Amino acid sequence: MDMEPRWLTPVEERAWRGMLRMHDLLVSEAGRVMQSEYGLSGADYPVLAELSRVPGDRLRILELTKVLGWEKSRVSHQLARMIKRGLLAREECVEDGRGAYVMITPAGRAAIEAAAPRHVEDVRRLLFDHLTPGQVVMLAEISETVIGKISPDR
Amino acid sequence: MDMEPRWLTPVEERAWRGMLRMHDLLVSEAGRVMQSEYGLSGADYPVLAELSRVPGDRLRILELTKVLGWEKSRVSHQLARMIKRGLLAREECVEDGRGAYVMITPAGRAAIEAAAPRHVEDVRRLLFDHLTPGQVVMLAEISETVIGKISPDR
DNA sequence: ACGAGAAGGTTGACGTCTCCACCTCCTCCT
DNA sequence: AGGAGGAGGTGGAGACGTCAACCTTCTCGT
Numbered sequence: 001m002d003m004e005p006r007w008l009t010p011v012e013e014r015a016w017r018g019m020l021r022m023h024d025l026l027v028s029e030a031g032r033v034m035q036s037e038y039g040l041s042g043a044d045y046p047v048l049a050e051l052s053r054v055p056g057d058r059l060r061i062l063e064l065t066k067v068l069g070w071e072k073s074r075v076s077h078q079l080a081r082m083i084k085r086g087l088l089a090r091e092e093c094v095e096d097g098r099g100a101y102v103m104i105t106p107a108g109r110a111a112i113e114a115a116a117p118r119h120v121e122d123v124r125r126l127l128f129d130h131l132t133p134g135q136v137v138m139l140a141e142i143s144e145t146v147i148g149k150i151s152p153d154r
Numbered sequence: 155m156d157m158e159p160r161w162l163t164p165v166e167e168r169a170w171r172g173m174l175r176m177h178d179l180l181v182s183e184a185g186r187v188m189q190s191e192y193g194l195s196g197a198d199y200p201v202l203a204e205l206s207r208v209p210g211d212r213l214r215i216l217e218l219t220k221v222l223g224w225e226k227s228r229v230s231h232q233l234a235r236m237i238k239r240g241l242l243a244r245e246e247c248v249e250d251g252r253g254a255y256v257m258i259t260p261a262g263r264a265a266i267e268a269a270a271p272r273h274v275e276d277v278r279r280l281l282f283d284h285l286t287p288g289q290v291v292m293l294a295e296i297s298e299t300v301i302g303k304i305s306p307d308r
Numbered sequence: 309a310c311g312a313g314a315a316g317g318t319t320g321a322c323g324t325c326t327c328c329a330c331c332t333c334c335t336c337c338t
Numbered sequence: 339a340g341g342a343g344g345a346g347g348t349g350g351a352g353a354c355g356t357c358a359a360c361c362t363t364c365t366c367g368t
Binding site: 008023128138140 | 175181281285296
């Protein structure tokens with residue numbers, strides 16, 4: 001016979017639904033601004049952010065996949081769209097014939113440099129302005145704990 | 155002249171990226187199981203959950219939109235897909251000629267009753283098993299604070 | 309050497325989400 | 339009464355994400 005499942009406690013229910021809802025609100029709000037004010041989607045931003053911070057402005061696609069924590073197919077599709085828009089450029093890889101580099105273009109750099117200050121400001125306005133310093137630390141710790149336990153890496 | 159923006163502090167950066175990453179991991183893991191084991195997508199679940207818990211098994215679409223916190227177009231598309239699969243049924247609304255009800259079908263109820271225990275178990279396994287009771291409370295409070303401040307409602 | 313299998317990446321199909329235009333019906337002002 | 343504007347809901351276009359199949363190139367054991 002079936003065991004009755006251990007349903008979530010009320011506070012667990014609040015934490016779970018709350019986390020989902022908070023995430024959606026934050027991402028959609030921040031994304032809406034970036035899209036309408038700077039022409040960048042929510043998916044464009046992290047790609048440009050990673051590429052703009054590495055020396056040489058370029059990364060092996062697999063490296064990018066890892067730092068983003070995305071599936072390789074997702075990265076491939078996203079890069080294709082961004083290359084079509086001129087934000088990125090593909091470069092072939094001499095060391096490994098299977099591989100490829102992707103590089104941020106001047107247009108891509110200009111786009112993220114324009115958007116970044118507003119994006120940071122939005123994250124503050126939407127999230128950190130409402131939390132105590134202790135809550136910020138706690139949120140970081142909770143996230144990192146969970147990521148460490150369930151991340152498919154390693 | 156431009157002010158240098160107030161960049162995120164290191165712990166804020168960790169909290170922000172961590173939250174995004176944690177969310178993606180949790181949702182994709184839980185969703186993968188639901189899809190492959192029970193044929194329900196991550197989007198199907200909350201719809202069925204809400205409808206299965208209200209008296210009469212039916213809701214005005216606008217009500218559903220509000221409890222889910224989704225945009226109305228998103229709801230409309232999602233309902234259309236689920237109706238096509240036989241999980242839900244549309245009913246016309248007598249009180250208001252513009253409106254409509256959506257109702258969970260026996261197939262829909264069977265689907266969520268099959269999936270729910272495993273879903274709860276997954277949420278535990280992925281999230282709550284790794285957190286202290288204090289962290290769970292804190293996560294609920296953080297979420298609710300942020301939602302309360304930025305939610306478009308009211 | 310060479311073949312098997314793995315690694316790096318792409319692609320197509322399909323489900324999902326947003327934006328926007330639109331339709332119908334209701335409300336409320338005058 | 340009769341519009342005007344709003345509310346409830348739909349639908350198409352296009353961006354996004356996943357899955358699975360696939361291609362090419364590399365690696366490594368024998």
